[in-house]
Structure formats: C-alpha cells, structure tokens
Amino acid sequence: MINAPENPPDIPTEQAESLRAPRALAKVIGKLHEGERVLMRQHEQKTSVLLRQSLNQIKSRTISLGELIVILEDRSFGLFMLFFALPGCIPGPPAITSVLGIPLIIFSFQIMMGHHRPWLPPFLANISLKRKYLFNMVHKARHPLKYLETLCRPRMEVVERGGIERLLGLLLLILSITLSIPLPGTNLVTSLAVAIIAIGMLEKDGFIILGGSIFGFIAEGIALTALHFDLKTIEGFYTSIFS
Template identity: 35%
Template sequence: MTDTFSTGTQAKSRAHGHSDRQLSHLLRNLALNSGPKVTLRDIAVAMEDRSFGAFLVVFALPNLIPLPPGATFILGLPLIFVAWQMFASRRTRIWLPKRMGDYAFEQASFAAIVTRITPWLVRAERLVKPRAWFLGSRFCERLVGLLALILAIVIFLPIPFGNWLPAFALAIIGFAHTERDGISLLVGTTIGVGSIAIATAVVFAAGTLLSFLF
C-alpha cells in the first residue's frame, strides 16, 4: 500500500507539478502517516484552514445520488453544521463535537477509500486548481459561508427535486475552497444562486397550487 501511494504521489508531482496542499495529496499523506485508526478529527486537522471546504465536499456528495425519501433530512444536518461554522465561527477550520470527532476508520479501510477516490480527485484537480483566489479575509469567507448555509437549508427541506442542484453547487464550492480556485468558486456560487431561485419558484408554485385547491 505504501509503495503504491509513494509511486503515485511522485509520478503525480513530476507530471503535473501539483502542490502538496491539494486534497488528493493531503489524503494520501494522512493515509500513509496515520496510526491504526483515522478519526474525523485527524482529517480536520490535516485539512487545516481548508477543512470547511473538504467537509462540504464530503457531506454534499451523498446528496448527488438517488436516495430514499427522508434521507436528505439526515444528510442535510451535517451540511448545516459545517456551513454554519463557516459563516459564524471565529475559527479558520472546522470544530467537531467529541463524539463526531472521535468517529474513526480503520487505517486499512481509510487507505482503501483514499485509493479508490484518488483517481477521481486527480481528474477534478486538473480542472479545479489554485488560481484567482479572492477570499483573502474572514469576512469574505463568511459571505461564502452564508450562501453555503442557505444551500444546506434548501437541501434539508423536503422540496421535490430540490436537493440535487444545491448539493452539486456545494460540492463545487467546497472543492474550490479546498483547492483555492476563485474561478470554480464563482461557478459554484452562480449555480448555487440559481438553485436557490429554482427552489423558491417550486415552493411558491406549490403554495399557489395548494391555495387554489383548498
């Protein structure tokens, strides 16, 4: 496993000159250097000031696959938790309650997960890369956090077909935040604002229809 990670990392660095701060590289290092278990707190510490974005990606992605009714209620709560901290916290990285932070993966299981998702991350990193980053202050980051919070609430609400597009926007915003890509952040923000407008229109139309019927 170690040889596979090392070889992949070296080849990746030679071929693309990628930064050691990219998400795929940070996860590889954590898989290589962790103890017998990897906790969510370990991941947050490894992500440092990029942990908000990383956890947005982690909790947004499950909402992009077909789920049974009511699943977004459960999956939306962690997104609200992360987005609220991004908006309101004075911290520059996520804080996890003890029970959540202590949730652990076996090192072998975590390494297997990293091995499986790394090719997808590397492909995404060819598009999402450090450029035109404009969140130079905590105030600007709070504004993005406010949008993320609104999107998380939209995902949480039982709006028919209303969760996929905001979840997609949050995944882009989170990944752009992790990679420090201002252009991708603007793309995710645009999709996010559009998804809020669509969800608002759906709720308004549903309310109008119910008023007409009853």
C-alpha cells in the same frame, strides 16, 4: 618540511561548544524544511486522493460523524463540506441528504463566523454511517471530481479572504438549510453547488468558488420555485377537501 604534531592540542570546551551549535541549528532547520516539504506534498494532493486516503483509515463497518471529523481534522472546512454534500449529488435515500444537511448547516455557520476549525456537538457527532455506503459514494463521484480537478488551479485567492469568506459562509448556510429540507427535485442542484464551492476551497481556486456561488444562486432560485409550487399544491389539496 615541518611535521604536524602527533597529538594536536585540545580545543577548549567553550570553543568546541561554539562549533557544535551551528551544526545543531543546521540539523533543526533541515528538519523544519523537510516538514514543510511534507506539508506541501499533502497540500498538492488532489481532493479525490484525499477522500480515498481518509476512507482507507476507517477499519470498522460503521463510523460516526465525530470519528470522521477526527480522521479529516487537518483537511479544512472544504473537505468536510464536500464530504457531506456528495450524497446529494448521486441517487440515494432522500433522508440521507436531510441528515447530512445538518452538519453542513453547522460548518457553514462556523465559516460565516470566521472559525478556522470544524466542530460538531456530541449528539450529532454520535450519528453513524456505514463504511460501505461512504466508499460507494466516493466511488460514484470519482469521475466528476477528477474532471473538476483538471479545471482547478490556485487563482483569485482574494475570494477566500476576510469579509468575502464570511459572505461565502452565509451563502453556504442558505444552501445547506435548503439541502436539509426534502424538497422534490432540488437536492441535486443544491448539493452540486455546495460541492463545487467546496472543491474550489480545497484547491484554492477563487474562480471555481465564484462559479459555484453563481450556480448556488441559481439552485436557490430553483428550490424557492419548487417550494412555491409545493405550497400551492398543498393549499389546493386542502381547499378541495374542506371547501
């Protein structure tokens, strides 16, 4: 029987370094995979969960639009569009939807131009909203959101690519402009169209985006009809006064 030497010979420094390098590389790759798994878990979270988590980060009584953008920075255009469209989907002051229609216009224009990150100019970023109002808004919208989420799954991803995404931005821009105009009876359907498209963008569901776009065309038709009757009413009023 051959006994192993009590003190094995030292491994040369260069050889030892060559043995440690693969181990270090394996650790780096492991960390990268763990980061990918975290990102995948975040992406798989439903829209309603993302909204609640984002609002839970707000500690003060009010929050500016700029601070809201910082909180939601990695959540994509879809969450911003949904966040600013939700107030029009529930009963509330008409002035709120008119104010929030302005950032929707800006975000829609950025989508149409092919931008990948949202941005607001300083004079709009400083507009403040009450934290309580935002919580109530998300709370009231939770059931419709969860219902839509049960219908969503990744499909028809071609709808979000290239030129089609820019056309989607154009439609959102038209809807956002309509939303910022306080026309009686039109804010609800217009806001719903924007919200449905935004959920489709978040859930990567081209079918929901397509359905929201069709609903958006219907909403725009309703808005134009309402505008026509409003103008006719105003015209008749002034005619009766000055005739």
